[in-house]
Amino acid sequence: MKLEMMEPIVKKFYEGLEQGKFYARKCKECGAVEFPPHLACNACGYHETEWCEVSGHGRLVDFTLPGPQNDKPYLKENGKYAYGAVEIDEGAQYTYVIYGITKKKAPAIRAALMAGEKVGVHAKVIDRPGYKMLTFELD
Ligand SMILES: [Zn+2]
Structure with a gap:
């Protein structure tokens, strides 16, 4: 598992771990948080999510x-x-x-x-x- 082979979204998640930050994706439609981050929302199926940090x-x-x-x-x-x-x-x-x-x-x-x-x-x-x-x- 090499960083450069991972998709950008997975890469940012792992880079966050290096810095002690926990990056998630938040759905622009329903507000559901995906963590570990996924590109689309599992709650409503909407395709647009944005970066957020979780505690x-x-x-x-x-x-x-x-x-x-x-x-x-x-x-x-x-x-x-x-x-x-x-x-x-x-x-x-x-x-x-x-x-x-x-x-x-x-x-x-x-x-x-x-x-x-x-x-x-x-x-x-x-x-x-x-x-x-x-x-x-x-x-
Ligand atoms: Zn959603």
């Missing part, structure tokens, strides 16, 4: 602990993690790697989600060879 804060919607097939050693170098759906404060939902969720803490986090409590997360950018990767971490 990198949100809430955990759901998660699963990694099993033997999808447990990645390079991810573990940064701590214990799970895979989870995050809804950012600006409204877009996507699946990310979530740090701070351990097997021990998982039942309590699951109970909080079931009870409708907000489980806050924030963006955590990790270094990969040649690029930055966006993950999230429990607040």
Whole structure:
């Protein structure tokens, strides 16, 4: 995955990560925010979106602990993690790697989600060879 091979929209997203900024696309028609950014709006299908910055804060919607097939050693170098759906404060939902969720803490986090409590997360950018990767971490 080389930067020059990516589409401009993906490139700006990754360049943002290098600078600690989180770039999203906002729909000119309905105002929905696409993050990670897409060219068109997934909410209404409108083709015109514009750049905006999002805070990198949100809430955990759901998660699963990694099993033997999808447990990645390079991810573990940064701590214990799970895979989870995050809804950012600006409204877009996507699946990310979530740090701070351990097997021990998982039942309590699951109970909080079931009870409708907000489980806050924030963006955590990790270094990969040649690029930055966006993950999230429990607040
Ligand atoms: Zn829209």
